[in-house]
Amino acid sequence: MIEYSTALSSNVRERFFIDGEWVASHSGARHVLVSPATEKPFMSVPLADATDVERAIAAARRAFDSGPWPKMSGAERSVYLQRLTEEIRLRLPLLAQLWTEQVGAPITFANGLLPVGITRFEFFSELAKTYEFEDARPTRRGHARVRREPVGVAALIAPWNATFPIVSQKIAAALAAGCTVVVKSPVESPLDALIIAECAAAASLPPGVLNVITAGRDEGAQLVQSRDVDKISFTGSVATGQWIARAAVDRMARVTLELGGKSAAILLDDVDLSSALAALTPFTMPFSGQICFAQTRILAPRARHDEVVSAYAEIVSKLKVGDPHDADTRIGPLLNAVQRDRVRAYIDRGVKEGARLALGGSGNVGFDKGYFVEPTVFADVAPDMTIAQEEIFGPVVSILPYDNIDDAVRIANDTPYGLSGSVYGRDPEQAYALACRMRAGNIGVNGVELAANVPFGGYKLSGVGREGGREGLEAYLETKAVFMPTAAG
Structure with a gap:
């Protein structure tokens, strides 16, 4: 069992990570975590309200529109991702215990699957260095420079069952592409993404690049519907995924949805x-x-x-x-x-x-x-x-x-x-x-x-798009063609 007062920092236990700072929840509302094995409460965490959601979105928007992150080369972003990965690696034993305590995953299962999250960070860190974000193609009057640019602010909505490996894949791909992100942690397993935020602070990610809040359904809907959010990546139920797709199409926001299976x-x-x-x-x-x-x-x-x-x-x-x-x-x-x-x-x-x-x-x-x-x-x-x-x-x-x-x-x-x-x-x-x-x-x-280097996703009601592999990076990119004339002389 974990002694939370010593195993977790006060920031992880009591605050959200917004714009590079640890901030208290606006409303002061809290959610009690209950052990599935004992049915006993073991700690409580702050909950975000509409004001917190807006603060997180605004921070990500500023970081994308005015900050250095999307302007960096893939190799430059990779340096930050490598530092972030090493910080997370140090916390794997703690993350395994949290998976067990929060949602009841057997500890042997947790220890076996947690490294998947690390390999996903490692993969996208390496891919950021080697991916061809621009290439040239001949045209009738010269050539076209085909650019793959970050889509913008990405809302990453993680499920409760395997929060760490799933949110790791989302965060790593989005950051490698040059997006800034708002992570909505599930109320059932809120601690994983907050620990990643702590690692991001230790790795000195620029302010606003990674923002983490813990919130319920209404705040998730607010995040999905915000016009300052360009991309939504959701893993969860079919019904919620369908709602997100309908909300996104109203403003043509990009979506990736992974919605379950019957394999x-x-x-x-x-x-x-x-x-x-x-x-x-x-x-x-x-x-x-x-x-x-x-x-x-x-x-x-x-x-x-x-x-x-x-x-x-x-x-x-x-x-x-x-x-x-x-x-x-x-x-x-x-x-x-x-x-x-x-x-x-x-x-x-x-x-x-x-x-x-x-x-x-x-x-x-x-x-x-x-x-x-x-x-x-x-x-x-x-x-x-x-x-x-x-x-x-x-x-x-x-x-x-x-x-x-x-x-x-x-x-x-x-x-x-x-x-x-x-x-x-x-x-x-x-x-x-x-x-x-x-x-x-x-x-x-x-x-x-x-x-990590292979795309994951489904047909039919199992979702739209792919996570993992090159395809997972490209889900956070827009493609732009710039037609150039033949150079004079």
């Missing part, structure tokens, strides 16, 4: 089940299934369906459920009571619609406190069942039988989502051919992977 893992006929499940299982209900790319639908050849159900359920039954601070825990609590009850309702609906419970489903996890749901595996799931169509965001996995490859492709693509997926078989090229037919933005062959 399918396809096991081919010849799959070595033991090796496939060893690679797949950690990604079926990571962080109790509260990760957007969780592989929550397993598609098995009909002839091997029962074998897959038995083998997978046996593995999941051995995953330790309990205290997320325990290094042996693999399934911790859900975020809160609302999330817990929502997941239980999905389990009840799966039973009512005719799916067979192969594991769990009773709701009995043996804890008096904490928002726990036992790992649940459904067998004989039909593609049109609710549990096979909607994102549950809990430790619930459906196993669906298929008859042939075409049937597997049809089932995999038959949801409103298209974020992630995976294919498992003895021949990687056969698996690749199947992956090419899946309507999803990220598909693994014989495994699931995150890589």
Whole structure:
């Protein structure tokens, strides 16, 4: 457990970071953080109001319009990003504990995934040095200089479930491109971005380049609708993403939206089940299934369906459920009571619609406190069942039988989502051919992977645009062509 009065500075605990300064909230309102494992409050944080939002936007606007940041070369910005990265690296153990305490992520999971945030800062820092922000192209009367310029002020809205790695990707890409940013931290996990702000201050980023506030829905809407915000990057629910898209189109603000998934893992006929499940299982209900790319639908050849159900359920039954601070825990609590009850309702609906419970489903996890749901595996799931169509965001996995490859492709693509997926078989090229037919933005062959140099995003309701890779940098750039005549003489 963390002793917050000593582990966190008073700035992180009590203030926002605006225009290079630590400032108190305008209203003095606070939000109480509650441990999902114990249901006990452990600290409170200040909340922003409309005045705070306006202060943050104005600071970012000044820094973009009048400050040095967008005028710097990519190599110059890279120097700051490298310093920022090293400051963050020093705080990784603290960030892991905060992830566990704020939202219940098992500490082993947190320690394993946190370095992803660092690799994202490292990638965009290096890319800023090498990216061609301008090139020349011949034209009839001379040449055109094609410039890629920062889009402007970017509003970065992070989710509660994996705040550090996700907000790291947004911040690193936006800053590498030359944008100035306002980060809206979620009220459930507000501390991650504030620690990054502390690192930015230590790295001497120019005032107003990075601004961080903690705010709720109304203030988020204010940020999205501001005419001083040129770009919005949001990760979260479909409903909120759709609202943001509608609000942005009114003034043609640029948007990147990552909105969740219902990912399918396809096991081919010849799959070595033991090796496939060893690679797949950690990604079926990571962080109790509260990760957007969780592989929550397993598609098995009909002839091997029962074998897959038995083998997978046996593995999941051995995953330790309990205290997320325990290094042996693999399934911790859900975020809160609302999330817990929502997941239980999905389990009840799966039973009512005719799916067979192969594991769990009773709701009995043996804890008096904490928002726990036992790992649940459904067998004989039909593609049109609710549990096979909607994102549950809990430790619930459906196993669906298929008859042939075409049937597997049809089932995999038959949801409103298209974020992630995976294919498992003895021949990687056969698996690749199947992956090419899946309507999803990220598909693994014989495994699931995150890589900072590879774009991440989805088809259909899973969102618009990509984060990560060169594509992630370009999401924060506008393209300008300047036509030049042939030089005289």
